[in-house]
Amino acid sequence: ALAGVAPYDDDSGKYHGRRRIQGGRERLRKSLFMCAFTATRHNPDLASFYARLRQNGKDHLCAVIAVARKLIVLANTILSRKTEWTPQYQQK
Known part of the structure; x- marks a missing residue:
């Protein structure tokens, strides 16, 4: 929520509005989008994640925002575990 990349729905009753990202810090959100x-x-790794989303029918902006969220999760994990970035991480 702090970064503002969580989807916000504009629904009311049976009406289903468009989903958009909203809230959070605008400068952080714009910087994350560019990253x-x-x-x-x-x-x-992130390019293959993006390609998989595009193959599943997501539009370009939606897929880029999903990559931005994944960057937030990666940064949070690295900072909380106090580890260094390893490009070819293998889960045990």
Whole structure:
């Protein structure tokens, strides 16, 4: 919520409005978007995640926002575990 990349729905009763991202800190959200956009081109793991979302029918902006959220999760994990970034992380 602090970063503002959580989807916000505009529903009321039977009406289903468009989903959008809203709230949080605007500068942080814009910076994360640009980082995610770059990561889809230069990070193989995030690029494959982006490609998988696109193949499943998500539009470009929705997929980039999903990558931005994944960047937030990665940063939070690295900071909370006090570990370094490892590009080829293998789960045990």
